[in-house]
Amino acid sequence: MTINIEYESETKLDIPYKEIITAAIEESMDYEGCPYEAEVNVLITDNEDIRQINKEFRNIDSPTDVLSFPMVDYESPSNFDHLEDMTNDYFSPETGELLLGDIVISVDKVMEQAEKYGHSETREMAFLVAHSMLHLFGYDHMEEDERLVMEQKQEEILSRRGYVR
Secondary structure (H helix, E strand, C coil): CEEEEEECCCCCCCCCHHHHHHHHHHHHHHHHCCCCCEEEEEEEECHHHHHHHHHHHHCCCCCCCEEEEECCCCCCCCCCCCHHHHHHHHECCCCCCEEEEEEEEEHHHHHHHHHHHCCCHHHHHHHHHHHHHHHHCCCCCCCHHHHHHHHHHHHHHHHHCCCCC
């Protein structure tokens, strides 16, 4: 598995963010039963930069906590059956890994939301990564039933690694 993490914020988190991100990605992969080695790119930035990315890609001119950019089109969430037929589209020619996508996290929001929700920055970082990984697996939360499915999966992924409130 390849996890590329770029930290592009002057605001520093006092947590082992690389370990947390890696653990949340690995647990999400295991939980969803991904049968492939995969590549995930994570960018940690600040509110201003994520605001600009949010504006460019979603036409929303405000900062957000996390953005997900899936590379795979699923017939249904976490349905990996058709991917082998599309190796040129979804797999790295260099490594053979499934190119899941990109995650962008605002370090400012990690800190703000940890305080707001009364849990640790560690738990907030793990939550945002697990949430985003579910998006990379094709889940969404636009409808109430989808939201409930994602919330349950997020909590189960986090609890399996001990990231509880």
